[in-house]
Amino acid sequence: MPGTSLYSSILGLSSQWHITDAALDSKARCLRLQITTRGGADFCCPVCGGAAKRVGSDKRRWQHDDLLSLCFMISAVIPVASCENCGTNRITAPWERSGSSFRSVE
Numbered sequence: 001m002p003g004t005s006l007y008s009s010i011l012g013l014s015s016q017w018h019i020t021d022a023a024l025d026s027k028a029r030c031l032r033l034q035i036t037t038r039g040g041a042d043f044c045c046p047v048c049g050g051a052a053k054r055v056g057s058d059k060r061r062w063q064h065d066d067l068l069s070l071c072f073m074i075s076a077v078i079p080v081a082s083c084e085n086c087g088t089n090r091i092t093a094p095w096e097r098s099g100s101s102f103r104s105v106e
C-alpha cells in the first residue's frame, strides 16, 4: 500500500512487518492501522532470542492517545513462536518495546 512508509518509520517496523491498511477518521481525529507480518518472515524467541518456529498467531489492538496530535490505533496479527528452551510465546511487536506509549486495549 503506498503512503504507509511514514507510519512504518514512526513505528520502527522492519521488513518483517507489513501495514495492510491505513485509514484516517478526520472527525474522530483517529488514525487506524492494520499491521501483519510477511508470510515467510523469521522471528527469534522473545524470551531468549534464540531460533524459534512460528506456530500460530494472536490478534491484538493497541492505542496511543496522542501521536502527531491524533489518536493512533493499531490492529495487528502477531506471530506466536515456539522455542525448544522457552516454550510457546507471542512475539513482541516493535511498538510494544520498553518506553513505548502504546497500550494494549484488549
Ligand SMILES: [Zn+2]
Binding pocket: 045, 046, 047, 048, 049, 050, 083, 084, 085, 086, 087
Ligand atoms: Zn527461547
